[in-house]
Amino acid sequence: MQEYMNKIQNTILFKGFGSQEVQQALSCLQGTIRDFAKKEVIFEQDELLDSAGIILYGNVLLCKENVSGNRFIFSELKSGEILGETALRLEREPSGYEAVSGSECRILFIRINNIVRPGQVTCHLRGRIIENMMALLLENNRAVYQKLDLVSHKSLRERVLHYLNLQAQKNNSARFEIPFSRTDLADYLTVDRSALSRELQRMVQDGLIRFSRNQFELLEMDAQVQQG
Secondary structure, eight states: OGGGHHHHHTSGGGTTOOHHHHHHHHHHHTOEEEEEOTTOEEEOTTOBOOEEEEEEESOEEEEEEOTTSOEEEEEEEOTTOEEOGGGGSSSOOBOSSEEEESSSEEEEEEEOHHHHSTTSOOOTTHHHHHHHHHHHHHHHHHHHHHHHHHHTOOSHHHHHHHHHHHHHHHHTSSEEEOSOOHHHHHHHHTSOHHHHHHHHHHHHHTTSEEEETTEEEEOOHHHHHHHO
């Protein structure tokens, strides 16, 4: 676990902790590491969670089913981010969503009974972890609002451009790799896969983007701002 200590220390949950304090907290929280193959279910949406997970490498897709039974992706988490935040609730409830590994990944699961459950023996770092948990919940809310902003764009091109611009900002470059397959990207944008493929080709013809598989390049930022 030592090789991942810097990544764990830089997560929201342990913000402001020294390396020795992180080790003490992980011992208190009974951290365990698990590996997952690509497309493996990490937990299901009706599962009761008692642990939150820190992604040590790889990426994780958070999915739900709509009333018609169709799957859609509402968030993608990358290395250093946290999933399973429903384990923070005092009352155990279903997760409400399915977590699937988008690639081979390794996750550190931490049991949080000693932090949030009353009547348990508590860790002396409890107060600081709880403060960071509040920051984590606020960050998760920000991600939800970001997805709502995405699906508020009515045309397919607007959604694609909005998503690609967000990825360019995250990577601080007009050239970047997205974490989704074409099917997963369609699920994330809540659009038809065939329609998405046609629109991407039109955007190439219109000089807005270049792409090869998951590698994308934005070509005309001004045009994208006007259309987004």
